[in-house]
Amino acid sequence: MPTRQSSGTERGKEGCAVPTGLAIRDVREQLFAAAERVLLRDGPSALTSRAVTAEAGCAKGVLHRHFDDFDVFLAEFVLDRIHRMDSQAAALRDSAGTGTIADNLADALTALFGSVAVAIVALLVFRDELRGRLRQTWPAGIPILTEAANMIASYLAAERELGRIAADADVDTLAPTLIGAGHLLFADRKGAPPEAGAVRKMVTAVIAGALPR
Known part of the structure; x- marks a missing residue:
């Protein structure tokens, strides 16, 4: 046409x-x-x-x-933005074995929290009805953060298979620790974002005990 x-x-x-x-x-x-x-x-x-x-x-x-009502719209909006993380997760997994682990994680966290993710967390805290609707398809946790933790855990597991993370490293604990610490750094939505060095310093501290000795 x-x-x-x-x-x-x-x-x-x-x-x-x-x-x-x-x-x-x-x-x-x-x-x-x-x-x-x-x-x-x-x-x-x-x-x-x-x-x-x-x-x-x-x-x-x-x-x-x-949409049936506004909370249905918001739930689908949140899920749509979560699904957009799939390409970021694939890119992070593909980076395993390249560069440094600290740099790869710092870049991933900066991309994640520099997007709409922090604002969506605030939205979920603000709207009880929205959280309730999302639990129908996402039974545990805050959706965008749990998906981000899965992304980080998958990457760390890939690095563990390559020997760049210690064989006994608990990646399922490290991942949410990184997400929580990253969210604290970026939580001030109206302030200046943290400098790259601050993000890398946090990542380095969190993963220090998981690196091969």
């Missing part, structure tokens, strides 16, 4: 403003992207259905045509 090439925005079938010349392929993703921007900019208390549709340039009823 031909598209218009003029500048500006136009209304798609769902009543959302999109760049002229681009058809709306996925209104859900447009709404998810708007939710992420509101969450990062204004925090969980500002994340309402009206704020999301306004940010997306959509009519007010669009969100509720796709």
Whole structure:
């Protein structure tokens, strides 16, 4: 189907403003992207259905045509952002045996907590109903942090198989320790992010006892 090439925005079938010349392929993703921007900019208390549709340039009823209620929307938004970690997890596993373990972990934690992850943790703490809905498919822990811990544990296990982590290292304990310490470093959403040296120093301290002697 031909598209218009003029500048500006136009209304798609769902009543959302999109760049002229681009058809709306996925209104859900447009709404998810708007939710992420509101969450990062204004925090969980500002994340309402009206704020999301306004940010997306959509009519007010669009969100509720796709989702039963706002907490269902938020649950699917959180799960979508968690699934986006799959490529990061694969890249981290592929880095096993290359570079230094401390650098690989520091880079992974910086990428994780420099994204929307910290804001999602705050959102889950803020909304009881959202946590309840997520427990229907994610029975334990805070979803994005448990998935991140699994990612780190998988990488450490790969390094252990290569002999770069001690054979008796408890990677299932090291991983959440790194995630918890990393979250503390990045938790101040409005402050400056920690320097790379501070992240690497924390990682080095946590894994020191797990390196081969």
